Amino acid sequence: MTTLELLGVSKVYRGGKQAVDGLTLRMGPGLLGLLGPNGAGKSSLMRIAATLTRPTAGQLLFEGQDAVRRPEPLRAALGYLPQDFGVYPNxxxxxxxxxxxxxxxxxxxxxxxxxxxxxxxxxxxxxGKRPLGAYSGGMLRRVGIAQALLADPKVLIVDEPTAGLDPEERARLRTLLAGLAMERVVLLSTHIVSDIESVAGDIAVVAGGRLLCRGTPDELLAQVAGQVWEVTAAPGDVPALQARHTVSRMVRTPGGVRIRLLSPTRPYEGALPLTPDLEDAYLAAVGAGGAR
Known part of the structure; x- marks a missing residue:
């Protein structure tokens, strides 16, 4: 079975900026969704996993072997789509x-x-016979996936693959990656919850270069059960609510502003409990991680 492991990996860049902080991820065949805000260290982690950047500390193992000292076996088995994928337009x-x-x-x-x-x-x-300079953003991302699959890789690493795509292209690409994960290790990095909630059975949330939580969607949802509420407030009260709670969304209605928020206990008299979704779980994890 193909395995890829990052064990206690850290990355500190020149000037002392720490992008990854003692992070451990073990992966086998299937799709792991790496979810985190911009600046969370996802791209640095992906570059380490793709052997493009050496970790400052920790290990990268491919099928149990040290892929930092001997990157060739992993590189031969790897398909990689970076966030900024360039082409020759002519x-x-x-x-x-x-x-x-x-x-x-x-x-x-x-x-x-x-x-x-x-x-x-x-x-x-x-x-296929048209110049790449005439392609849409979605078509170029598909060309990027094609180049990553040229050598029929055992490991596929894709960094923010849906960036700049319209909803239809994003859905098509997510479905494609889910199908590819049937036989491969697929590591998908994104800051968009909807990119992975329908295709990933294994989700890792990162922020500040640290792993905050990992689990199935149901396991992540269980962590915020009973903590999601809906309140209706006057427009003038919204800033105070935002300062006190993590707010996931707001809708202005004739009766006031309807707010979905996170709170471990009922925040106000009349607040209605809601069933959590994956965005609630993600925001709760990132909020708790930032408070450390």
Whole structure:
């Protein structure tokens, strides 16, 4: 079974900025959703997992072997889509993927077959002969997924893959990644709760470079059971409520501002209990982590 483990990993950049702080993640086949706010250290962690950045401390193990000292086995088994994925705009998708396949050492005959398979999988066959400069953002992200899958990797790491996509493209990409995770270790990083709530059975929440919690969606929801409330307030009272509680959403109505908030006990007389959702669990974890 393919395994990827980050054990007590820390990363301190020049100048003393600590991006990752003693974080441990163990992964097997399936999709792990790495959820956290911007600046949480997710991209640094992904770069360490992809052997692009050496950790300041801790271990990276691929199938039980040290992938910091010997990164070649992991790199040979890895597909990686960074957050900022660049292309050559004058090349077609087929030309670009052929160029990357050669760089990855995929034989030319196998590359042609594989590129055709991936363009079909990603619904890009008709666009495959068009210059990449004419592609939409969603199409470019799909090309990014294609290049990550060229060598049929055992490990797939994707950093903020839905950034800049419209809702339809985001849903299509989430479904694709869920399907790919059936046979691979897939690590998906995002700050958007909806990107993982429907596809990840395993979610890790990070902030400040630390792992705050990890579990199935049901386990994370159980941690905030009885802590989600709805209150209706006058507009002038909203700032005080926001200062006192974590507010997940607000809707202005003719009767006042309807507010969904987190509180371990009933915050006000007349507050109505609500069933928590994954965004509530995420905000509770991040709020508690920031209070440490």
């Amino acid at each position: 090349l077609t998708a087929r030309e670009f993927l052929a160029y990357l396949a050669a760089a990855k050492g995929v034989p030319a005959g196998r590359a042609r077959t594989r590129i055709g398979e991936l363009l079909e999988l990603l619904n890009l066959t008709e666009a």
